[in-house]
Amino acid sequence: MRKLLFAVLIVAAVLAVGAVKVGFIYVGPVGDAGWTYAHDLGRRYLEEHVPGVITDYIESVPEGEEAYRVIVDFIKKGYKIIFTTSFGYMDPTAKAAKEYPNVHFFHCSGYKYNHTNFSAYFGRMYQARFLTGIVAGMMTKSNIIGYVAAFPIPEVIRGINAFALGVKLVNPKAKVHVVWTRTWYNPAAEREAAISLLDSGADVITQHQDSPAPVQAAAERGKYAIGYDSDMSIFAPEAHLTAPIWHWGVFYEAAVKGILNGTWKHGFYWWGMDKGIVDIAPFGPAVPDKVKAVVNAFKELIVEGKFDPFTGPIYDQSGKLRVEKGVRMSDDALLSMNWFVDNVVGSIPKEGEK
């Protein structure tokens, strides 16, 4: 009887509170056209697709201790599910997960999690990168493709390699030239990196940067660009070919629904294109139907699980066979990648090799 009463009380409390409150913590402003913008599209998707959910976000939260304070603020306001969307929030999120066992935490792009109230999540962006590599490989005439990249960390290296494998599949003569900028927030330098590639003969520029500076640089020279994070065609309507993009909304919907009906199992989630968490942006006007057909065919194979970009034989820059023919690389190997495939021109600075 007492148990029943207790249950009724809980149900009443839930009804009284009504909606479940979901908080998001962003590293940049929501309008950044890049990383944070993509997450915010996901948040809005969540609100549309899960009735009774109230969401809020705090933008431009510095990574580190400040994030912990913001997390606790959310919790004090009654937020029960919290998404922290940048690598540098990992430790504050882990700390909060330990201290608030009744709150559910989700941290993006890290490796810490538990099985009770804290999940790590990310997407297999390399699948989309591979497809954009096919586009670049078929569109280039100079056979030099420029890649402006931020930092030599496994996530970025993996993206470069997947892209280069896509290029190689359709155009074995083309090379992918990589320039490291070592910054996420210096558009003038990102643009200069793109120009240095264009000056060296590149006629397609892609990027692992959040700002549209490389896209703009390519467009100004009348060359092609492949953006990142979200559809960047607004900055270069003619030059933009496509972009590997995030669609976080599908994960947010699944996670929140899972929590609400009690089926969610906390752990490590690395979703792929089959779930829709990553995709490519709509093709620009410059992309011919032939290219679209090839890309769509491979997209279908990836979605059906019949093909993975990191399937051997894969050689590194020194010509060493890294992955045997027919073998798929393991997730562990993908997550710690610190070498370039053989059609990449460039090197990985020391700090990336640990």
Next chain:
Amino acid sequence: MNIEGLIAAAVRMGTPLLFATLGEIITERSGILNLGLEGLMLVGALTGFATSYMTGNVWLAFFAALIVGALFALIHAFMSVTLRVNQVVSGLALTMLGSGISGILGKAFVGKPAAKFQIVNVPGLSQVPIFGAFFKMDPLVYLGYVLVPLLWLFIFRTRWGLTLRAVGEEPSAADSRGINVFLVRYLATMAGGALTAAGGAYLSLAATSMWIENMSAGRGWIAIALVIFSAWEPFKALVGAYLFGFVMSLQLRLQAVGVAHVSADLLMMLPYLVTVVAMILFSFSETFRKRIGAPSALGVPYAREEKS
């Protein structure tokens, strides 16, 4: 390697540094040390971008940045000239304030496309091989070329320049000769702020056409080091700023052509190293300080009462 491309890149990367360095030279020549350059650049970048976004007129945007930069530097002038607070503290506060204000007010402008300065070829000169690269740039780069000799003439060959230097060297002597030390310092700080903001506006109106938070990315601090590197002299400021732009562009270009990754870290440290060495020498030798051209009264608040 594409030499013309490298020259153009060095000039593009050097120009925002040049504006900020020239601005700080004017300010420091009057005896005021302004460490708020990073904040001023951000305020300038945002003002420029926002104005360009709303009006589509890049020149109007550039002048708006100049005016807002001057007004923003007025805070530092008030703090350090009138209130005579510690100039280092006031300058650092200006940087934090500029970064914060531009971050908050700029949220609405992130991810928006806007107009930018276009390249204008100088007839004749732009046709010269290699050297012509200097004359296929945007108008703000040319403004930088013109500003350097003009400022040099102003500082070293005009009565106003003499007044400025007198205030920075011997404010009490200048005062006794009837110069309004406070007014000169106010004006110099505001003019310096305007030029520094112009450097920021270059980033959002010419180098790129976008605004993101903290897009000055430390250039304000580099400019402070370049002022010492340049020995408070506009022509050397030009050399220092372009040299720095050259180093930044060269390392990108070496990567682009596949030359094994060259660590530019050491080269990038150069202006700071020069600054540290200069600081050490300053502390040891007054003659060195004089010879290199550091204003004697730099960073020292001036109060009339002290004279008597």
